[in-house]
Amino acid sequence: MAIVAVNDASFKGEVESGGLVLVDFWAPWCGPCRMIAPVLEELDKEVGDLKIAKVNVDDNPESAGRFEVMSIPTLIMFKNGQPVDKVIGLQSKEALRNVVAKHQ
Numbered sequence: 705m706a707i708v709a710v711n712d713a714s715f716k717g718e719v720e721s722g723g724l725v726l727v728d729f730w731a732p733w734c735g736p737c738r739m740i741a742p743v744l745e746e747l748d749k750e751v752g753d754l755k756i757a758k759v760n761v762d763d764n765p766e767s768a769g770r771f772e773v774m775s776i777p778t779l780i781m782f783k784n785g786q787p788v789d790k791v792i793g794l795q796s797k798e799a800l801r802n803v804v805a806k807h808q
Contacts, residue, residue, distance in 0.1 A: 707748050710757040712766040718757055720785040724807060725755045726800070729771070729778040731762050736794040737777045743797045747804070754804055783807050 710718045719725045730737035748756050761768040781789035789803050
């Protein structure tokens, strides 16, 4: 599954419509955000039933505010439209895989 860019307008349809979705709240100027991007691309290729969505917090303050994103990168796991887990900061692929596995 491809990683999708999500904005305030498309958030509900892309993320809260169901399934397992890992949302990466990020910004282009954030070094750790750029470092986690290839990790998310690898995870996307390895985990079949996971959708990964990226939300640029600078362009989409409504979504970031709604989920109380104070630091980036913040990754929130959604299951069936509901947030079920949240990790803040640069994470290893193994750590992210564990978050996903916990909710599969």
